[in-house]
Amino acid sequence: MINNFFRIVYRNMLRNKGFSIINITGLVIGMAATMLILLWIQNEVSYDQFHVNKNRIYEVWNRVSVEGNVSCWNTVSAPAGPALEKDLPEVERVVRVNNNKSQLLSHGETRVMKSGNIVDTGFLQMFSFPMLEGNPLTALNDVHGVVVTERTAKSLFNNEDALGKIIKVGELGNFTITGILKDLPNNTRFDFDFLLPWGNLTYEEGQNLGWSDNSTPTFVMLKPNVSYAAASQKARDLKQRYSDEAKTLKWQFFLYPLDRWRLYSSFTNGAEDNGGRGTFVKLFSIIAAFILIIACINFMNLSTARSEKRAKEVGIRKVIGAQKSSLIGHFIGESICLAFLAGCIALFVVQLCLPAYNQLTDKQLFIDFTNVYAILAFIGFILFTGLLAGSYPAFYLSSFQPIKVLKGTFRNANTVLTPRKLLVVVQFTFSTILIICTIIVKQQIDYARSRNIGYNKEHLVYQFMTGDIPKNYALIKNELLSSGVASSVTKTNSPLTERWSNGWGQNWEGKDPNDKTSFDRYLADEGLGVTAGLQFTQGRDFDLQKFSTDSTGLIINESALKVMKFKDPIGKTVDDLGIQWHIVGVIKDFILTSPYEPTRPILICGAKSSFMRFSVMQIKLNKQIAIAENLRKAETIFKKYNPEYAFDPRMVDQEYARKFENERRQSILAGLFGGLTIFISCLGLFGLATYMAENRIKEIGVRKVLGASVLSITGLLSKDFVKLVTISFFVAAPVAWWGMDQWLQSYSYRVGIQWWVFVLAGLLSITIALLTVSYQSVKAAIADPVKSLRAE
Structure with a gap:
């Protein structure tokens, strides 16, 4: 019986080679494309779902209303963590994570640049990153301990046992390796090579800015069986108890669940909107459905188009006693066989395409053939495709009446063609x-x-001020200029493509008491205007050689000028975090963050800023010399004054393109x-x-x-x-x-x-x-x- 069934399927394929090739090719392409999309979707929806306590973990978000506009963001004040743990009995644990930072890790003559986070001691108890060596309960208890990933340990010690060894971490000092983590999976929001205990956070990195600063990612884990609604209600007004400013602004906290971090962290006017990566997941889910349906429609159309060639077979089967249900089962079985053949070929195609697909999607997708659920999913996918493709032809073919079939009068142009035309319309609609x-x-x-970005990004590079660069900045700058490598050099707190500081509460003459505008902040040394090619509409750039008071100088953009409503802004003072800044220049708006958003008001502060520090060198390369040659010479200069750290220039045009x-x-x-x-x-x-x-x-x-x-x-x-x-x-x-x-x-x-x-x-x-x-x-x-x- 089974042998006879497969023999019939095989003979039908050979008898109609052209149509069989078209059918199988369409199914192969459709199934392969669908599998690739489903792999991407599975990766997206699985982000951070491996944590044991995932249903109890929340991120603390701010919600504050400014001039009727409600803003939400996911970094809070550093003191909020201990306050939540102290004031909310529903909270089992709070973990703060400072922003990821690159450090030079060294052991003997081995030096590697790695990025890491400074975290509270309970990090490894809240998040379930597998530990290969060490105890996750105690690994971060010692302020002089460091936890590294397996890849980091191998880069420092090759195959030697790294646990208990001492390494130097940048300028922070020596640390003992207290734990080795399995390398992080590619479906987590975290991206670190090492972890240090919270006690290593320095003042400059924001530890002591208090309740006025809002730059610390903070996570809470609720106790088992605790009501999320009750905990969230208690957390809402917590900041108002500790900050008068928060009380005035009616500042609120809310707890955002882990299962929404990756796909839904997008808010408009205080409410979760339809943005975020969830939009991409929905879009490509629809595309996957389109592709598979279109491939199946091909099968339906060609199967029904060839119905005449199988009509007598159906008629004879019915005459000798075949029931409609058995015929339906037979034809669906044929389509499942073809789907199985196409699925196996599609699986081979997917394996061939995965390296290029991973490069395109910037992921590490793979099919785990050892996972029984993956195998079952593949079998289910084949069955679904076979049923979807074969159901209509099976019901259509099995409906032929044997008398009409054997007489040759079964065809009815209207009933045969109308569904086929509809399917073609559906295909081309998609x-x-x-x-x-x-x-x-x-x-x-x-x-x-x-869009006009407001500055000249060509031949502009930046280098983070690691190691000895801060103390040797003047020497490096002079040599870059005198050697002809650079036409201008300056230093700033962040790259031109990123916002590292913002806030409100500034005061100026004539300010509306109800104005709560949030300004982006940027710290710059003299020469930013000429280095970045900023366009001044009034006033001038910073020049500490001619004007020593420029250390408290301020450059504002046109959006900031519109907010402040100065008719003659030059010389006007703006109070920000206790410093009286005087405006020396006004520039045209430039894009600091997203090119898809309106430009925001920006305050470019002079060198006296106490709440930002210089961490980036901005270098305008000499246009008369090839970029590669300039960078080679620049590397020699940086190696001379900062020998322990690699020269790592970033091209601003490439960073902007990202x-x-x-x-x-x-x-x-x-x-x-x-x-x-x-x-x-x-x-x-x-x-x-x-x-x-x-x-x-x-x-x-x-x-x-x-x-x-x-x-x-x-x-x-x-x-x-x-x-x-x-x-x-x-x-x-x-x-x-x-x-x-x-x-x-x-x-x-x-x-x-x-x-x-x-x-x-x-x-x-x-x-x-x-x-x-x-x-x-x-x-x-x-x-x-x-x-x-x-x-x-």
Whole structure:
């Protein structure tokens, strides 16, 4: 019985080689693309889900209303951690994590640059990172202890036992390795090579800024069986008990659950919105569904198109007693066999594509063949695909009446063709939607890229001030300038592409008492204007050689000037955190953070700032010399004055380009999978055109004998497909417009949706369809009518 079933499946495949190849190819591409997307989705939704106490872990967020606008962000004051642990009986543990920072780790002659965090001692008890050596309960108890990852231990000690060894961590001193963690998985928000206890946090890194600072990521773990609502209610007004400013602003805390960190951490006016990576997951879930459905529609269309060739088989089976249910089971079984064959080939294709796909998505995706759940998921995927692809053909073929079949009168043009036309419309609707979406996503990226960033990023590099650079800054700067490597040099608190400080509470003459504007803060030495190419509209740059008072000088941008409403801003004073700053210049707005958001008011403070420190050298390279040659000479200079640390220059234009990385990947993936969708649709269209040409070969022969031209016959065979694709365009256009309009709402700085995008997508769809069917149409039109009519 089983052998006979497989023999029939095999013979049917051989008897219809062309259609079988088209069917299997479409399923292979569709299943492979779907598997790749599902691997990406599985990685996204699994972020930090491996922690044992995941259902009890929350991140502490701020919520504060300023001039009617409610802002939310996920860093709070450093003292908030101990206060939460003390005041909330529902809290079992609180952990603070300072911002990730690179340090030079050394042991003997071995030196490596690694990034790490300073954390509270309970970090490894809250988060379940597997420890290979050491005790997670005590590893961070000793202020002179350090926990490293396996990769870090190997880079310092090769294969020697690292536990208990002493290493030097930057300028912080010597530390004993008290634990070795398994290398972090790629589905966690944390990214560190080592961990130090909280007691090693220095004043400059923000430990003692008190309740006025809000830059410390803080996590709480609730006790088992504690009400989240009750704990969140108690945490809400905690800051107001300790800070008068918080009381005035009605400052609130809220607890954000771990399972929403990766996908949903996006808020608009105080409420969680539809932004975040969850949007990407939904988008690519839809694309995966589109691709698989289109591949299955191909199977349905070609299976029903070939129904005549199997009609007598169905009739004979029914005459000898086959029930409809057994026929349905037989045909679905055939489709599952084909899906299994296609699935195995697709799995091989996925394995071949994974290295390039991982590079494109910046992930480390893989299929774990040792995981029984992965194997079961693969089998389930094949069964689902087989059922989806084979269900309609099975019910359709099994519905033939044996008397009509054996007489040859079973065909009814309306009932046979209508579902097939509908399926073609569905296919090209999905394809056209993806074409439109891909064009608009690319437009949005290009629109943001073309925005005036407000400074000149060409030939501009920066180097973090590690090791001895701070004390040797003047010597390094002079040598860079005198050697001709650089045309100008300055130092700042952060790169030009990042915001490291912001806040409100500033005062100035004529300020509205109700004004609670938040300003971005930036610290700069003299020469920032010429180094970065900032455009001054009033006043001047800092110049400590001519004006010693410029240490308390202030440069503001046009957005800040609009807030302060000064008619003549030069010389006006602004009080910020106890320092009286005097305005020396006004610059045009420049993009410090996201190119998709409006520019914010910025205060560029002079060297006297007590709440920021210089940590970045900004270097404008000599344009007359090749960049590679300049960097080679610069490395020699930095090695001379900072021998223990590697020279690690960052190109500002490359760092700025990274701001488009998510959208760029989204665009490439949408374009790639959109192209595959169109290709699969065209495979099906090609198969249908072949079937149609075979079915109408005698009609074409008669028409040619009666004088019909090749062009008229080609048009006759193609027009029905063009009609279907045109209908699909009118269905796809409003759906795509609505989807893209919703997507663009997450960007303040966004492109408008233009009519010509839809016209272009429609023309592309029709052109692709015409090119696909034209081969078979022309082939049929130029065939010798004598051969087609010989049987008559």
